[in-house]
Amino acid sequence: MRIGVLTGGGDCPGLNAVIRAVVRKGVKEYGYEFVGFRDGWRGPLEGLTMQLDVAATRGILPRGGTILGSSRTNPFKIENGVERIKENLKDAGIDALIAIGGEDTLGVASKLHGLGVKVIGVPKTIDNDLDNTDYTFGFDTAVNIAVEAIDRLHTTAESHHRALIVEVMGRHAGWIALHSGIAGGAACILIPEQKFSVEKVCEWVESRFKTNYAPIIVIAEGAIPQDGDMVTKDASLDSFGHAKLSGIGDWLANEIETRTGKEARTSVLGHIQRGGTPSAFDRVLATRFGLMAITAAHEGDWGKMVALHGTDIVRVSLASATEKLKAVNLERYKEAEIFFG
Numbered sequence: 001m002r003i004g005v006l007t008g009g010g011d012c013p014g015l016n017a018v019i020r021a022v023v024r025k026g027v028k029e030y031g032y033e034f035v036g037f038r039d040g041w042r043g044p045l046e047g048l049t050m051q052l053d054v055a056a057t058r059g060i061l062p063r064g065g066t067i068l069g070s071s072r073t074n075p076f077k078i079e080n081g082v083e084r085i086k087e088n089l090k091d092a093g094i095d096a097l098i099a100i101g102g103e104d105t106l107g108v109a110s111k112l113h114g115l116g117v118k119v120i121g122v123p124k125t126i127d128n129d130l131d132n133t134d135y136t137f138g139f140d141t142a143v144n145i146a147v148e149a150i151d152r153l154h155t156t157a158e159s160h161h162r163a164l165i166v167e168v169m170g171r172h173a174g175w176i177a178l179h180s181g182i183a184g185g186a187a188c189i190l191i192p193e194q195k196f197s198v199e200k201v202c203e204w205v206e207s208r209f210k211t212n213y214a215p216i217i218v219i220a221e222g223a224i225p226q227d228g229d230m231v232t233k234d235a236s237l238d239s240f241g242h243a244k245l246s247g248i249g250d251w252l253a254n255e256i257e258t259r260t261g262k263e264a265r266t267s268v269l270g271h272i273q274r275g276g277t278p279s280a281f282d283r284v285l286a287t288r289f290g291l292m293a294i295t296a297a298h299e300g301d302w303g304k305m306v307a308l309h310g311t312d313i314v315r316v317s318l319a320s321a322t323e324k325l326k327a328v329n330l331e332r333y334k335e336a337e338i339f340f341g
């Protein structure tokens with residue numbers, strides 16, 4: 001069998017570990033050939049390929065990013081996109097695809113499967129918001145980066161008696177904020193799933209200062225104040241309809257200063273959370289996902305996404321993973337709330 005591999009959407013640590021596992025097992029156990037498609041769905045759409053053999057995957061396990069490149073190309077928004085993909089796959093002699101991506105990339109994979117393309121999905125996203133898997137790889141690395149930042153901000157916040165706001169990624173799901181905020185001992189955690197009251201945040205800030213301790217506020221980029229809207233960078237949308245977020249941290253710092261008279265500053269972690277080497281947990285998860293993805297392809301189990309359920313790697317339908325986002329539920333948020341203020 002000749003299998004195409006692509007990585008789409010925002011990159012994340014562990015992508016190369018999946019590619020390595022897919023190719024190594026595919027070649028060693030099944031004698032398959034692989035073709036790398038460049039830059040997500042743009043690869044099959046425009047016929048952009050690269051060599052993908054065992055030699056190409058040597059040494060990539062600890063490397064962040066993706067050797068295949070990525071993009072947020074949506075073939076369903078391009079004229080004859082699906083037909084072009086089918087034609088290019090045929091021309092390159094590709095029997096099946098392994099698509100590694102988040103809700104958008106795997107949403108496309110799910111639709112293509114419905115249109116007769118043989119595809120297996122592998123879930124990735126630092127946001128951990130794909131449904132029907134307990135975790136996606138990339139999330140653990142991103143949380144660790146955010147926690148290290150919070151630990152560092154604690155000491156400078158204390159020295160200067162300031163409130164420090166850490167803005168982390170998470171458009172519609174607050175998993176990074178929740179986990180890094182709990183692990184970092186935040187004075188409060190603000191997530192997109194739960195609109196926040198600025199008055200309440202100011203109370204928590206004041207109460208931390210009263211104990212001679214400087215508050216750290218962890219806020220997801222998609223968090224929304226009760227009487228306001230999501231803060232976006234500009235009016236542009238990508239091909240999946242997503243706005244560029246960022247700015248809610250600065251907005252909140254301004255509100256805190258005005259309302260409490262205490263100095264407040266913001267650190268936006270941005271793409272630092274997505275770059276660099278994957279954690280050991282993510283390397284293992286990504287490797288296990290890759291091994292299961294090639295086994296699924298070997299067994300012709302098309303239309304499936306590999307997933308983590310407990311400690312087991314299982315297969316679920318692509319549709320079940322992409323129909324809705326996995327949001328933070330209120331019970332999980334309540335666990336964290338005990339420590340606010």
Ligand code: F6P
Pocket residue numbers: 009010011102125126127169170171221244245
């Ligand atoms: O991959 C998802 C994500 O990490 C979101 O949390 C964030 O809003 C977005 O990527 C940023 O993506 P880009 O790199 O395209 O600006």
